[in-house]
Amino acid sequence: ELRTWQAGLRDQFPIIVANPGTAYLDSAATSQKPQAVLDAVMGYLTTGNANAGRGTYPWANRTTALVQEAGLRVRRFLGDPEPDRSGVHFVSGTTEGLRLIARDWLVRHLRDGDEMIVPAADHTANALPWREAAGQLAREGVTVRIREMPYDAARDYDHRALPALVTGRTRFIAVTHVHHVYGGDMNIQRIRAAAGPDVVICLDAAQGVGHLPLSVADLDVDFVVFSGHKAMALPGTGAIWAGNRRGARFVPGGWAGTPNTSGIVSLAAALDWLEQAGVERIARWTVALGARLTDGLHRLPAYEVLGCQRSLEAGSPVQQRHGIVTFRHHRIGSNDLGFILAAEGFLVRADGHCQAEGGEKTASVRVSVHAYNTVEEIDRLLELLRRLDTEG
Ligand code: PMP
Numbered sequence: 001e002l003r004t005w006q007a008g009l010r011d012q013f014p015i016i017v018a019n020p021g022t023a024y025l026d027s028a029a030t031s032q033k034p035q036a037v038l039d040a041v042m043g044y045l046t047t048g049n050a051n052a053g054r055g056t057y058p059w060a061n062r063t064t065a066l067v068q069e070a071g072l073r074v075r076r077f078l079g080d081p082e083p084d085r086s087g088v089h090f091v092s093g094t095t096e097g098l099r100l101i102a103r104d105w106l107v108r109h110l111r112d113g114d115e116m117i118v119p120a121a122d123h124t125a126n127a128l129p130w131r132e133a134a135g136q137l138a139r140e141g142v143t144v145r146i147r148e149m150p151y152d153a154a155r156d157y158d159h160r161a162l163p164a165l166v167t168g169r170t171r172f173i174a175v176t177h178v179h180h181v182y183g184g185d186m187n188i189q190r191i192r193a194a195a196g197p198d199v200v201i202c203l204d205a206a207q208g209v210g211h212l213p214l215s216v217a218d219l220d221v222d223f224v225v226f227s228g229h230k231a232m233a234l235p236g237t238g239a240i241w242a243g244n245r246r247g248a249r250f251v252p253g254g255w256a257g258t259p260n261t262s263g264i265v266s267l268a269a270a271l272d273w274l275e276q277a278g279v280e281r282i283a284r285w286t287v288a289l290g291a292r293l294t295d296g297l298h299r300l301p302a303y304e305v306l307g308c309q310r311s312l313e314a315g316s317p318v319q320q321r322h323g324i325v326t327f328r329h330h331r332i333g334s335n336d337l338g339f340i341l342a343a344e345g346f347l348v349r350a351d352g353h354c355q356a357e358g359g360e361k362t363a364s365v366r367v368s369v370h371a372y373n374t375v376e377e378i379d380r381l382l383e384l385l386r387r388l389d390t391e392g
Helices: 002-010 035-047 058-077 094-109 128-139 188-195 261-277 279-298 334-343 375-389
Strands: 087-091 115-118 145-148 170-176 200-204 223-227 238-242 303-305 324-329 349-351 364-368
Touching (some): 002 279, 058 087, 058 238, 058 261, 087 094, 094 128, 094 170, 094 200, 094 223, 115 128, 170 188, 261 279, 279 303, 279 375, 324 334, 334 375
Parallel strands (some): 115 145, 115 170, 170 200
Antiparallel strands (some): 303 324, 324 364, 349 364
């Protein structure tokens, strides 16, 4: 049943259909775009392109309405229970969104002696801005203590160690929904449980949105930032959602310049597309592909899957990877492996993956899938990796 559903989805991606010999396995870097998203952008640009927020004529009014509607789409997609209260601000991606929260919100909300808990082995976009904010405050004479989020052996957050780090001065915690190297769901509900009800939690959902259901009500988080281009929309798109509770409010300066209107149109269309495709089903599909790859790699002695030990019971929650599997070959260097795979039509990411300094020290190969990838692609990849198992 999932296979028929998936075949129908795959056919909607022109670039995938046009390249049958190519397996695009780098969706964690950016996703491919379905026809519906391309049509929405083309439709907008050919029937009513104008600037937003300053209209006295129909195209401009319609553009303003499209941007506002897109904000509502983001709220609905995130399961926002209070769409009248929350705010959505469009950005170019997660990097810009997190940086704006650090620069425009965090530095105004922290006081001398406050503390924050931030990741040290997540994407640099969710590690550096908080440290920069603390540095800026220090120059102004405000001392903010940074505690590093602890990790366990499976590279999940260490929920047992976390409560000891939360004090009466903890004001802010930055976390990641799905890790961009290990692919694990970082169990944000447990972060809220450890943090207590008053701490502002900011979620980097770059690898979560479109990959697994995300409900701000269930997770009880205050900021969510994501990249539209990783979720079927155009490059240069993304959003900050702010719940406007616990002081978590993001106020951009009115219409701050010309927004990326065609990108925002693409983002609204992409969220519609994902809703229709069914994020729950996409999660089941990509988790299954990841498990197939992980299990296959575990049978090949030359490979090590990062954050996913062979000794852990297969299929256990910590073993679940949301469409991201990262590995190394014991003898072949990861960059070389990347070139070998590319020559055979497998487009993967090989390198250091922009992980902050607490992360992996050597390069690795990351395979990341989305709704358009197939079981056959994973099996063909495993076949090639099996041939390389004894070489190098
Ligand atoms: N956070 C995570 C977890 C990511 O995977 C990425 C993208 N590689 C980013 C942040 C940055 O996203 P963008 O490049 O769209 O700004």
